[in-house]
Amino acid sequence: MSAPGERPIYILMISMHGLIRSENLELGRDADTGGQITYVVELARALSKHPLVEKVDLLTRRIDDDSLPLDYSIPEEQLEHNARIIRLPCGPKRYLRKESLWPHLDQMVDQCLHFLRNQGGRLPDLLHTHYADAGYVGQQLSLLLGIPQVHTGHSLGHPKRERLLASGRKAATIERQFNFERRIAAEESVLEHASMIITSTQQEIDEQYSLYRHFDHQRFRVIPPGTNTTRFSPPGRRKISQELQESIDRFFSAPDKPLILTICRPEVRKNLKGLIAAFGESEELQQQANLLIIAGTRDDIRDLEESQQQVMQELLLDIDRYDLWGKVAIPKHVSQEDIPELYRLAARRRGVFVNAALTEPFGLTLIEAAASGLPFVAPDDGGPRDIVHNCRSGLLANTLDSSAIADALKEVLADKKRWRTWAKNGLAGIKRHYNWPAHVNTYMKQVRHVLRRDRKRWRRQLVITLDSGKSYMPLVNSALISDIDNTLLGDKRSLRQLVSWLKEHKGKFAFGIATGRPIDSAVAILKQWQVPIPEVLISSVGSEIHYGARLIPDTGWANHIRHKWRREALQEAMKDFPGLTLQAAENQREFKLSYIVDPGKMLPIEEINRRLRDQQLFAQLIYSHNEFLDLLPIRASKGHAIRYLAYKWGVPVRHFLVAGDSGNDHEMLVGDTLGVVVGNHSEELDKLRGMEQVYFAQGQYAAGILEGIAHYHFDEIKPIPVGER
Known part of the structure; x- marks a missing residue:
């Protein structure tokens, strides 16, 4: 029951990659559809059943x-009566592996904002993100909406890159394949921002997360996942499917032998090559048992991803090399419904489960095996150490040594009495340590602590407080937002044409500016060029928002971006960096520190950022035109300001046409906005070429904006009824 005065919470979970559905999970179909998928689906189900959870959405x-x-x-x-899987468009319609998702994640941020707006104003109380890609999306939402973020990494870029480099792979090659630079940067940022990091084992904290600059022991919580004991259970009186049993036994010349079972994706890290060597080089092990390898599903090995093809081809070649035909089974199609039956089949034949991976952060298959009454052999690394300690139902082995794998397997199979003891120990250990109700109870205890601790810091109410007489924003369906210098202004003739177009369409959409100038300077230059004062003015590089000719400030935005902003301390710290000169006083604001840059002397932005954060100083560093550096609160930017406006006023992000010319316009041009880069843009924006919804105009200045309006048919956007926004 809920404690008195405690309102049940709404949890929004985000897991970006792989194939997620409520039933018949296609685990092993590819490298991205594995243990994480099982975890997030089972966690969403289990959380939805807790009395202090109102609902769970898995995006x-x-x-x-x-x-x-x-x-x-x-x-x-x-998923359950109060739990759903929500699927939102992000990038191309086709399936993409996780390393190819990074350019599209800003669109997911916008899609999530739109989804939340359409829920009728009920914001989540908590965001729980999974893996680095979702971590990036969740952090942006957390910053925009003021919602605490909890994160589970599942696997981390730093240790994976180190393993690949140690194996002899070239740095440039693995960067092209895995996009580690972007991934690790996102992981660092999430580590700095998240209110809590959940891990499955202490090893993840001590040996993996400790490699990161923003590692902080205080924010980590070890909560081992559960296993679904309604699916994974020991052999009972019910017979195992005869059809399934025959589909496996057809591979074996002596099918009644004990069964060595392994279940994994066909990846190098899973070390199937080492397992085959262990089995193939031990005549004694071949006499004792058969080997069943479940390595995903396939119709044709040649249709798999290149890395999976290589693993499977080497596997078959090694089976032939050791002449293991009749002793090894590698079925092509095994459904997820069959997996629990295979554990039970191996247990009934007094076999053993083996995880031969080179490294193992957790080892979900080990607790599935233990829950099925099946002893196991696992890597002497990471999560298996905790599982062996808690379940006492298996052995650890040096999986880098195939003979050590073979010795451990033979030891498990050799003693029937000890085998039965381990089988019983596993069942008891799972019941005590790895059940979902226990996981969720611990989870909710930690989450309630986070919410109580952060309630004041994260207090937010994105409620419309301005009446329609002060701004067109409550009435419009779309908005045109332009940078001022070198975008809106620069050519008088095309500017007159644009102003005429604005007057002709006045009231249909909001006209706004987004500029690095402070508000007074922005208004003065607009008047000088005879541009009407816009309905919304985003100034000082996104750190201030004002409305209409009366320049009504949006105090909600100011309160929102104040988080972690220590202006005086930042200004003092910046004195130590070469190549930076503080701009004139009129260019400084409460939420903006501005410098003129000597590019030849200035340290790299990443180095400045690192040194500031080492002093617990937090700011966004925006470098533009190879001449200016602005420091803003971590929640402030032109892009965040536009998304805040979209949420606050119920105008879809995809109905914002935004125009810019330089690096400080980058964030507002990507995502679901209709981006226009004017013809006289700086080279900083060339990297946006080819991105969806970023149009590079031929026309310069205001002519480029008009060209973008025509390109997107912006004046044809149809109104959305207020109730449907």
């Missing part, structure tokens, strides 16, 4: 791909 990417089931294109799917 993921909508996929419309002819090669995949239609399930992944359904916008909404029910």
Whole structure:
């Protein structure tokens, strides 16, 4: 029951990659559809049953791909009566591996904001993100909406990159394949921002997260995941499917032998090559048992991803090399419904489960095996150490040494009495340590602490407080937002044409500016060029918002961005950096520190950022025109300001046409906005070429804006009824 005065909470979970659905999970179909998918779906189900949880939404990417089931294109799917999977468009419709998602994540931020707006104003109390890609999306939402973020990394870029480099792979090659630079930067940022980091084991904290600059022991909580004991259970009186058993036994010349079972994706890290070597080089092990390898599903090995093809081809070649035909089974198609049956089959035949991975952050298959009454052999690394300690149902082995794997397997199979003891120990250990109700109770205890601790800091109410006489924003369906210098202003003839167009369409949409200038300077230059005062003015590089000719300040925005902003301390710290000269007083604001840059002397932005954060100073550093550096609060930017306006006033982000010319316009040009880069833009924006919804105009200054209006048919956007926004 809920404690008196405690309102049940709304949890928004985000898991971006892989294939997620409520039933028949296609685990092992590819490298991105594995243990994380099981975890997030089971966690969402389990949380929804807790009395202090009102509802759970699991947000993921909508996929419309002819090669995949239609399930992944359904916008909404029910998990439990108060838990849903929500699928939102993000990037191309086709399936993408996680390393290719990074350019599209800003669009997911916008899609999430739109989704939340359409929920009728009920914001989540908590964001829980999974893996670095969702961590990035969740951090942006957390900053924009003031909602605490909890994060689970599942696997981390730093240790993975180190392992690949240690194996002899070239740095440039692995960067092209895995996008580690962007991933690790996102992980660092999430580590700095998140209110709590959840791990499955202490090893993740001590040996993996400790590699990061923003590592802070105080924010980590070890909460081992549960396992679904209604699915994974020991052999009972019910017979195992004869059809399934025959589909496996057809591979074996002596099918009644004990069964060595492994279940993993065909990845190098899973070390199937080492397992085959262990089995193939031990005549004694071949006499004792058969080997069953479940390595995902396939129709044709040649249709798999290149890395998976290589693993499977080497596997078959090694089976032939050791002449293991009749002793090894590698079935092509095994459904997720069959997996619990295979654990039970191995347990009934007094076999053993083996996880031969080179490294193992947790080891979900080990607790599934233990819950099925099946002893296991696992890497002497990471999560398995905790699982062996808690369950006492298996052995650890040096999986870098195939003979050590073989010795451990033989030891498990050799003693029937000890095998039965381990089987019983595993069942008891799972019941005590790895059940979902225990996981969720611990989770909710920690979450309630986070929410109580952060309530004042995260207090937010994005409520419309301005009456319609002060701004057109409550009445419009779309908005045109332009930078001032070198975008809106610069050519008088095209500017007159644009102003005429604005007057002709007045009232249909809001006209706004987003500039690095302070508000007084912005108003003065607009008057000088005879531009009407806009309905909304985003000034000082997104750190201030004002409305209409009366320049009504948006105090909600000011309160929102005040988080972690220590202006005086930042200004003092910046004195130590070469190549920076403080701009004139009129260019400084409460939420903006501005410098003139000598590019030849200035330290790299990343180095300045690192040194500031080492002093617990937090700011966004925006470098533009190779001449200016602005420091803003971490929640302030032109892009964040536009998304705040979209949420506050119920105008879809995709109905914002934004125009810019330089680096400080970058963030507002990406995502779901209709971006226009004018023809006289600086080279900083060239990297946006080819991105969806970023149009590079030929026309310069205001002519480029008019060209963008025509390109997007902006004046044809149809109104959305207020009730449907």
